[in-house]
Amino acid sequence: xxSVTQLGSHVSVSEGALVLLRCNYSSSVPPYLFWYVxxxxxxxxxxxxxxxxxxxxxxxNGFEAEFKKSETSFHLTKPSAHMSDAAEYFCAxxxxxxxxxxxxxxxxxxxxxxx
Amino acid sequence: NxxxxxxxxxxxxRRGQEARLRCSPMKGHSHVYxxxxxPEEGLKFMVYLQKENIIDESGMPKERFSAxxxxxxxxxxxxxxxxxxxxxxxFCASSPGQSGEKLFFGSGTQLSVL
Numbered sequence: 001x002x003s004v005t006q007l008g009s010h011v012s013v014s015e016g017a018l019v020l021l022r023c024n025y026s027s028s029v030p031p032y033l034f035w036y037v038x039x040x041x042x043x044x045x046x047x048x049x050x051x052x053x054x055x056x057x058x059x060x061n062g063f064e065a066e067f068k069k070s071e072t073s074f075h076l077t078k079p080s081a082h083m084s085d086a087a088e089y090f091c092a093x094x095x096x097x098x099x100x101x102x103x104x105x106x107x108x109x110x111x112x113x114x115x
Numbered sequence: 116n117x118x119x120x121x122x123x124x125x126x127x128x129r130r131g132q133e134a135r136l137r138c139s140p141m142k143g144h145s146h147v148y149x150x151x152x153x154p155e156e157g158l159k160f161m162v163y164l165q166k167e168n169i170i171d172e173s174g175m176p177k178e179r180f181s182a183x184x185x186x187x188x189x190x191x192x193x194x195x196x197x198x199x200x201x202x203x204x205x206f207c208a209s210s211p212g213q214s215g216e217k218l219f220f221g222s223g224t225q226l227s228v229l
Contacts, residue, residue: 009155032216043119043206043220044158051216090157094216101213102148102171107157 002027002093006106014114019063019078021109023091026072033074034092034103035065044090050074061085086113117142119209120189121221129229134194134201136224140209147190148218149175149182152204164190165213194226202228 007022032051036044048059055067065076092103120139145166150158160174164184184190208218
């Protein structure tokens, strides 16, 4: 079984401030981990993913995330928030289940960016 | 190279009617996933299909809901005798393989049941 917990349904930052969105996962086998972003009235877009190898992964729009196995975490960060970053962010985990990989998503964190 | 296409974008049904949601995956993708999104609840997995086969439907209600992905044509999510609780955004995603490494999402269908 796999699950994802995103701490904080809403995160508010000022433009130019650090963005930190938290994600903890549970998986009985080595996971693949993802962050997706959803803008209003749109589908989800992949920001970044971890499968194997380097634990610090860089994604689009200046975001990055670090896989920490000991903490079962995959927090998303960006050094300086931009107004255009305001959106809903979803963490997801995938691991093999009966031969198929079906992503499980967290509840989402709404990022609010103040001018 | 068109992305994942879902239609209609908005669907209004009265209680007891049927809802049909369509999803055309990206070209070359043979794997389709359906998710339901409710406010404050994130995306809930419903069903995973490959061409002509249902691989995993563990997230789909046993009654009134069905899905198909025929050899030709789009994937269809069908909800019979809709109830108000079915009101939600339904998202389809496709991938080229079964590893789930990257899903491409459509813009969703917002179903409203009156």
